[in-house]
Amino acid sequence: MRVATWNVNSLKARVGRVEEWLADVQPDVLCMQETKLSDDAFPALTFQALGYESAHHGQGQWNGVAILSKVGLADVVANFADGRPPDAEARLITATCAGVRITSVYVPNGRSLDHEHYRYKLAWLARLRNHVANNSSPLDQVIVTGDFNIAPDDRDVYDPSKMIGATHVSPAERAELAALCDWGMTDVLRRFHDQDKLYSWWDYRAGDFHMGRGLRIDLVLATAPVVARSTFSIIDRNARKGTSPSDHAPVIVDLAGA
DNA sequence: ATGGTCGTTGCACGA
Numbered sequence: 001m002r003v004a005t006w007n008v009n010s011l012k013a014r015v016g017r018v019e020e021w022l023a024d025v026q027p028d029v030l031c032m033q034e035t036k037l038s039d040d041a042f043p044a045l046t047f048q049a050l051g052y053e054s055a056h057h058g059q060g061q062w063n064g065v066a067i068l069s070k071v072g073l074a075d076v077v078a079n080f081a082d083g084r085p086p087d088a089e090a091r092l093i094t095a096t097c098a099g100v101r102i103t104s105v106y107v108p109n110g111r112s113l114d115h116e117h118y119r120y121k122l123a124w125l126a127r128l129r130n131h132v133a134n135n136s137s138p139l140d141q142v143i144v145t146g147d148f149n150i151a152p153d154d155r156d157v158y159d160p161s162k163m164i165g166a167t168h169v170s171p172a173e174r175a176e177l178a179a180l181c182d183w184g185m186t187d188v189l190r191r192f193h194d195q196d197k198l199y200s201w202w203d204y205r206a207g208d209f210h211m212g213r214g215l216r217i218d219l220v221l222a223t224a225p226v227v228a229r230s231t232f233s234i235i236d237r238n239a240r241k242g243t244s245p246s247d248h249a250p251v252i253v254d255l256a257g258a
Numbered sequence: 259a260t261g262g263t264c265g266t267t268g269c270a271c272g273a
Contacts, residue, residue, distance in 0.1 A: 013264085061267080109272080207262075244264090247264075
């Protein structure tokens with residue numbers, strides 16, 4: 001079973017690239033972020049023609065998350081399932097695919113440490129942890145994947161000195177991510193690759209992709225039963241090349257068995 | 259020299 005995540009930065013602008021990539025890589029499950037579509041505008045038929053069921057939680061213009069699956073898509077829950085008023089922004093969707101409870105997340109960017117949006121980011125991360133802990137056990141097969149807008153470690157940053165005082169690396173947001181991992185999840189790519197310079201996002205400007213200036217902020221977190229099945233993981237940086245790419249590359253994880 | 263692009267929308271702003 002091949003599971004992938006990709007922040008597509010507008011599915012309307014990217015649907016051709018996504019179709020091409022699906023045909024090439026053949027994931028069983030693809031979690032997408034930043035579809036920037038209303039549910040009405042989501043191209044479900046396009047994905048159905050490629051053999052995928054889909055679930056989308058969108059708001060139009062901004063945000064928007066989706067899950068595509070060839071291996072079943074059950075018990076779909078849009079937004080948080082914690083009994084509190086729903087988050088105003090469309091940033092997570094959860095479904096069960098072949099026995100794995102999978103959440104596609106688009107964590108708030110934060111903008112800057114002194115911005116209201118950064119407080120929203122931290123509160124959102126705490127709520128995500130609560131959502132996961134209250135709806136699943138670390139002994140279950142659980143994946144939380146997407147654009148976390150957090151670089152877990154300085155290895156995941158092209159130049160840590162340029163990120164001092166910035167979002168994506170602050171101790172508070174890294175602590176939130178660590179707390180989710182402490183609950184029982186592992187950053188799967190790091191089970192297979194220890195080295196630095198593995199990035200999943202590069203700014204469109206200044207030739208950052210070509211110059212190797214990126215961040216690893218798109219993560220696949222999984223509980224131990226999923227990690228035990230994992231056989232391979234890679235960031236597909238080829239998908240960042242060519243005409244009209246997203247500014248993010250997909251991250252792929254392969255699992256043994258169904 | 260501290261820029262640079264893309265997406266949304268609409269002539270600015272978010273990432």
